[in-house]
Amino acid sequence: MSTRRPTLTEIAREANVAVSTVSKVLNGHTDVAPATRRTIEKLIVEHGYRRPRAARRTGRRTDLIDLVMDRLDSAWSLSLLSGVEEVIEEAGLSLVVSSVHNRQSLTRRWVDSLLARGSEGAILVLSGLTEAQRADLERRGLPFVVVDGAGQPPPEVPSIGATNFAGGYAATEHLIGLGHRRIAVIGGPEPLPSTRARIAGYRAALETAGMPADRQLVRYTGFQHEDGLRATAALLELADPPTAIVAGSDQQATGVYEALRRGGRSIPAQVSVVGFDDLAFARWMAPPLTTVRQPLHEMGVAAARTLLRLINGERLESTRIELATELVVRESTAAR
Amino acid sequence: MSTRRPTLTEIAREANVAVSTVSKVLNGHTDVAPATRRTIEKLIVEHGYRRPRAARRTGRRTDLIDLVMDRLDSAWSLSLLSGVEEVIEEAGLSLVVSSVHNRQSLTRRWVDSLLARGSEGAILVLSGLTEAQRADLERRGLPFVVVDGAGQPPPEVPSIGATNFAGGYAATEHLIGLGHRRIAVIGGPEPLPSTRARIAGYRAALETAGMPADRQLVRYTGFQHEDGLRATAALLELADPPTAIVAGSDQQATGVYEALRRGGRSIPAQVSVVGFDDLAFARWMAPPLTTVRQPLHEMGVAAARTLLRLINGERLESTRIELATELVVRESTAAR
Incomplete structure (x- = not known):
C-alpha cells in the first residue's frame, strides 16, 4: 500500500481500462465484465482508494454523513448519536440517521442509495456487520468507521471502542x-x-x-x-x-x-x-x-472526527481508538 | 385561499414579475427589491404555495426529510425519532437529524442550507419556535409539521400532539x-x-x-x-x-x-x-x-405521515392531530 491514496486515473491505468469503467465499478453498475470488475475491485482495496468528497466530485454540495444503527430504541444509541451529531453539525455537514430494523443490514441496494445521494461517508453501529459487507463498502471507496458492537473489525478497519x-x-x-x-x-x-x-x-x-x-x-x-x-x-x-x-x-x-x-x-x-x-x-x-x-457521547465524537479525517484524505496514526471506561461507585455495592 | 395550490408561474403572473424572481425570493436570494419581495412573500403565504418535490424540481433525487429537535439527550426524543425514522425509511427517503443545541434555532442560514441541499420538508420539535420563524418557513414554501413542545402553533399550522x-x-x-x-x-x-x-x-x-x-x-x-x-x-x-x-x-x-x-x-x-x-x-x-x-413513537409516525402528505400536495382533513394518552397503573400509587 502506497503512502498516498491513488486517483481514479491511476487505478484505471493500472487496470488498463478507461476511467469511466473504474467509475462504473465504484458506482455499482452491472455492465462491466466480471473479470474486469474483479481486477478493478482488487486494485481499489489494495490501494485503499477513497472517493473524493462528493462536493468536489460533482460540483454540488451534499455534505451528508450517514449514521447507521441496529436499533434506535435505547438510551445507549442516543448518547452515541448526540456525540456524532455534535461534530457533524459543527463541521457544517448534515447527519442522515437510519436503523436497519429487522431487515438484513447493508444490502447492495442500501449502499447504492447511499452513494446515489452523495453520502460522504458512514458511521456503522451494527452488531451484524459481516466481513463481506465491509469488503463491499471498501470496494466502493466509501469512507467508514465502525463503532463497537459492530462485530470484530479487522485491524485495518477504522474503529472506535471503549476499554x-x-x-x-x-x-x-x-x-x-x-x-x-x-x-x-x-x-x-x-x-x-x-x-x-x-x-x-x-x-x-x-x-x-x-x-x-x-x-x-x-x-x-x-x-x-x-x-x-x-x-x-x-x-x-x-x-x-x-x-x-x-x-x-x-x-x-x-x-x-x-x-x-x-x-x-x-x-x-x-x-x-x-x-x-x-x-x-x-x-x-x-x-x-x-x-x-x-464514554458513549465521546465515542460518537471520536467516530465522527475519525470519519471526517478519512473523508479529507488524512492518514490515521491508529485505526483503532479505545476510550477509557471508569468505575462509578454508588450505592448498589457493599462490603460482604 | 383557493382549494388548489398555485404554481410558481401563477404567483409570478399575479405579482407581475418573472418566474425567476419568485424563485429568487423562495431561495432567499437578496437581489430582489424589498417591495417586490414583500408582495411575492405575501402571495406565497396567502396561496399556501408549497415547493414541488425536490426530485421533480431538479431532476435529481435527494429525498431528504429533516427532523430538528431542541436536544438529543432524552429517551423522550429517541421515541419520537424512532417513529419518524420508521415511516421515512419505509417511504424510501432519508432522515437528516439535527438538534439546535444552545444556538438560536432556525436562523435564516439554517433554512437556507436546508433548502440548498433540497430537503423535502421538516418535522420540528422545538420549544422555542417563534411566530416569525414559522412565517419564514412558510414564505419559503417548505412543508413542515410541528410536534408538541413546539410552542402554541396557530390552528393553520399542521401539528401533532397528545391528549x-x-x-x-x-x-x-x-x-x-x-x-x-x-x-x-x-x-x-x-x-x-x-x-x-x-x-x-x-x-x-x-x-x-x-x-x-x-x-x-x-x-x-x-x-x-x-x-x-x-x-x-x-x-x-x-x-x-x-x-x-x-x-x-x-x-x-x-x-x-x-x-x-x-x-x-x-x-x-x-x-x-x-x-x-x-x-x-x-x-x-x-x-x-x-x-x-x-404515545411518542406513534406521534413520530403521525408527524412523518402528515409531512409526507403535505409533500405530496394532499390537503389535510385536520391540521391538528392529538393521539390518546393512557394511564398505566403500577406500584407508585396506593389508597390513602
Missing part, C-alpha cells in the same frame, strides 16, 4: 476489594468482542486475586431488562449463589434488580450489583447503581 | 379515587401548551370531585430530574404537604422519588406518585412508576 477489558477488571476488582468471593458476570452475546473483553477482564481480576473462576458464574445473554432478569433468576437457583453480580449493561442491571427483588434479596445488603454504561437512569435507580461508565 | 388535558385529568381522577385529598401537580414551564393542558385537566378532575384547588400545590418547572427534586422538596415544606404528586415527566418523577427518599417518605405508603410519558425506565423504577403514557 472493555479494563472495565470488566475494575468492576470485579472493586467487588473483590469489598470481600466478595462468589462474583457472577452477565455478558452480552458470547461472540461480541466487547463482551469477550469484559469477561477476560473479570477473569484477570479473579486470577490476580488468586481466586478460582467458576464457569457457572459466567452467563452470556442479551443486553435488555428481560435478559438480566432471566440470567439472575438462574444464578439464584445455584446451590452456592453469587453475592455479587457484574451486569453487561445498565438496562440489563434493571433486570438483575427485579430478579433480586422477586427473590427477596436486598441490594446491596445481600447481593451487590455493578452495571455497565452509566446511562442517565443509573443514578436514579433504587439504590443508585454502581456502574462502569462508557 | 394532555385527558392525561392530567386521568392521573388526578385516579388519585382522587384512591382517597387522596391533597394532590400536587408539577408541570413543565408555565407557557408550554402541553403543561397548561395537563394542569387544566388536573383542575377539572378536582372540580368534578367537588374538591378545592390549592394554588400552593401547583408548581411550574423544567422536565428534568433536578427540577422534580427541587419542586418536591418545596412541596414537603408546606404546612399541609401533599399525599400525592402528579409529575410532568417520568424523568421529573425520578427527582420526586429522590426528594421523597431524602425526606424519609415511603412510596406509595406515605406519598403516591404519578409520572408522565411512560418511558422504558418507568417500569424499572423502585417502586415501578404509575404514569400517563404518551
Whole structure:
C-alpha cells in the first residue's frame, strides 16, 4: 500500500481500462465484465482508494454523513448519536440517521442509495456487520468507521471502542476489594468482542486475586431488562449463589434488580450489583447503581472526527481508538 | 385561499414579475427589491404555495426529510425519532437529524442550507419556535409539521400532539379515587401548551370531585430530574404537604422519588406518585412508576405521515392531530 491514496486515473491505468469503467465499478453498475470488475475491485482495496468528497466530485454540495444503527430504541444509541451529531453539525455537514430494523443490514441496494445521494461517508453501529459487507463498502471507496458492537473489525478497519477489558477488571476488582468471593458476570452475546473483553477482564481480576473462576458464574445473554432478569433468576437457583453480580449493561442491571427483588434479596445488603454504561437512569435507580461508565457521547465524537479525517484524505496514526471506561461507585455495592 | 395550490408561474403572473424572481425570493436570494419581495412573500403565504418535490424540481433525487429537535439527550426524543425514522425509511427517503443545541434555532442560514441541499420538508420539535420563524418557513414554501413542545402553533399550522388535558385529568381522577385529598401537580414551564393542558385537566378532575384547588400545590418547572427534586422538596415544606404528586415527566418523577427518599417518605405508603410519558425506565423504577403514557413513537409516525402528505400536495382533513394518552397503573400509587 502506497503512502498516498491513488486517483481514479491511476487505478484505471493500472487496470488498463478507461476511467469511466473504474467509475462504473465504484458506482455499482452491472455492465462491466466480471473479470474486469474483479481486477478493478482488487486494485481499489489494495490501494485503499477513497472517493473524493462528493462536493468536489460533482460540483454540488451534499455534505451528508450517514449514521447507521441496529436499533434506535435505547438510551445507549442516543448518547452515541448526540456525540456524532455534535461534530457533524459543527463541521457544517448534515447527519442522515437510519436503523436497519429487522431487515438484513447493508444490502447492495442500501449502499447504492447511499452513494446515489452523495453520502460522504458512514458511521456503522451494527452488531451484524459481516466481513463481506465491509469488503463491499471498501470496494466502493466509501469512507467508514465502525463503532463497537459492530462485530470484530479487522485491524485495518477504522474503529472506535471503549476499554472493555479494563472495565470488566475494575468492576470485579472493586467487588473483590469489598470481600466478595462468589462474583457472577452477565455478558452480552458470547461472540461480541466487547463482551469477550469484559469477561477476560473479570477473569484477570479473579486470577490476580488468586481466586478460582467458576464457569457457572459466567452467563452470556442479551443486553435488555428481560435478559438480566432471566440470567439472575438462574444464578439464584445455584446451590452456592453469587453475592455479587457484574451486569453487561445498565438496562440489563434493571433486570438483575427485579430478579433480586422477586427473590427477596436486598441490594446491596445481600447481593451487590455493578452495571455497565452509566446511562442517565443509573443514578436514579433504587439504590443508585454502581456502574462502569462508557464514554458513549465521546465515542460518537471520536467516530465522527475519525470519519471526517478519512473523508479529507488524512492518514490515521491508529485505526483503532479505545476510550477509557471508569468505575462509578454508588450505592448498589457493599462490603460482604 | 383557493382549494388548489398555485404554481410558481401563477404567483409570478399575479405579482407581475418573472418566474425567476419568485424563485429568487423562495431561495432567499437578496437581489430582489424589498417591495417586490414583500408582495411575492405575501402571495406565497396567502396561496399556501408549497415547493414541488425536490426530485421533480431538479431532476435529481435527494429525498431528504429533516427532523430538528431542541436536544438529543432524552429517551423522550429517541421515541419520537424512532417513529419518524420508521415511516421515512419505509417511504424510501432519508432522515437528516439535527438538534439546535444552545444556538438560536432556525436562523435564516439554517433554512437556507436546508433548502440548498433540497430537503423535502421538516418535522420540528422545538420549544422555542417563534411566530416569525414559522412565517419564514412558510414564505419559503417548505412543508413542515410541528410536534408538541413546539410552542402554541396557530390552528393553520399542521401539528401533532397528545391528549394532555385527558392525561392530567386521568392521573388526578385516579388519585382522587384512591382517597387522596391533597394532590400536587408539577408541570413543565408555565407557557408550554402541553403543561397548561395537563394542569387544566388536573383542575377539572378536582372540580368534578367537588374538591378545592390549592394554588400552593401547583408548581411550574423544567422536565428534568433536578427540577422534580427541587419542586418536591418545596412541596414537603408546606404546612399541609401533599399525599400525592402528579409529575410532568417520568424523568421529573425520578427527582420526586429522590426528594421523597431524602425526606424519609415511603412510596406509595406515605406519598403516591404519578409520572408522565411512560418511558422504558418507568417500569424499572423502585417502586415501578404509575404514569400517563404518551404515545411518542406513534406521534413520530403521525408527524412523518402528515409531512409526507403535505409533500405530496394532499390537503389535510385536520391540521391538528392529538393521539390518546393512557394511564398505566403500577406500584407508585396506593389508597390513602
